[in-house]
Amino acid sequence: MGHVIGVRAAGEALAVGVVEGDRVVGHVRRYPEEGGRSDSLIEMPAETFGELLRRQIEQAAAGADIEAVGIGMPGIILEGVIAESPNLQQLKGLNLRALLSGAFPSTAILILNDADALAAGIAATRGQLDKVTRVWTLGAGLGFGRYPRTEGIWEAGHCVVTLDPKERFCGCGGVGHLEGVLGHRAMRLRFLDMEPEEIFQHAVEGDERCRNFANLWHRALAGATASSIHLEAPGKFYITGPNSKFVETGLLHLYLHEMVKMSTLQGSYFEVIPTPDEIAIIGAAVNARVKPLAGRM
Ligand SMILES: [Zn+2]
DSSP states (O other), X not given: OOEEEEEEEETTEEEEEEEETTEEEEEEEEESOTTSOOOOSTTOOHHHHHHHHHHHHHHXXXXXXXXXXXXXXXXXXXXTXXXXXXXXXXXXXXXXXXXXXXXXXXXXXXXXXXXXXHHHHHHHHTTOTTSOEEEEEESSXXXXXXXXXXXXXXXXXXXXXXXXXXXXXXXXXXXXXXXXHHOHHHHHHHOTTOOHHHHHHHHHTTOHHHHHHHHHHHHHHHHHHHHHHHHTOOOEEEEESGGGGGOOHHHHHHHHHHHOOOGGGOOOEEEEOOOOHHHHHHHHHHHHHSOOOTTOO
């Protein structure tokens, strides 16, 4: 049995680790290296990115055989191809799996959505791989992850939560999207005079405009969660990412209860949790180890 390697390629950084069971063994490799001189991923051409990834994986394996590699990245991944890449736009269209399969011909390679990797990592580290785990990631954009992975697109961050035609702040350009309310970039566009931290601080202090927005923000997240409950089932929803610090869990539960009334669908709740890189690395590796699903690889 060779190593199983998990990679998180989120934001503008890579984190790579060897995973055994539900934990990372040894240290997590990072790119750009702390204090080192590294090229920015933002400007890196797709081929160079693939080459960098290959080198990082090879170095993490340290000469051992590699049984499987899982790579979690933001965007839509279809059968190993990066179909949409909101942060590193130059990667759109890159067949990352084919590129890495060339370098590691006897290794199972899985490219998956970063939020799905997080969901699997949360499930694994909590000993809940037998349960459905759903997670919202609140950052520059909005992610929704699910474990076990299922077929489909699952871009729940872009689900429509308002019919107001003036709600057009989503990074994808779509009107009325969840990310258009909750996304970091969207909040900066809406409040040109304030950073998100200031908006929520003023909301707590009672500023009416900020309070109204903070309420809308929570209603939007509750609404998208209610949709997931009505489509799939009630359950536990984790919330993570840098902007999860703005979540008032009590308010979220209140709004959710207004939105979900059928008795069969009761019993959902939210938990805000930190997700260090290790969680995504473990989740990517956990998914790479299991038999790939048709349609969402
Ligand atoms: Zn959108």
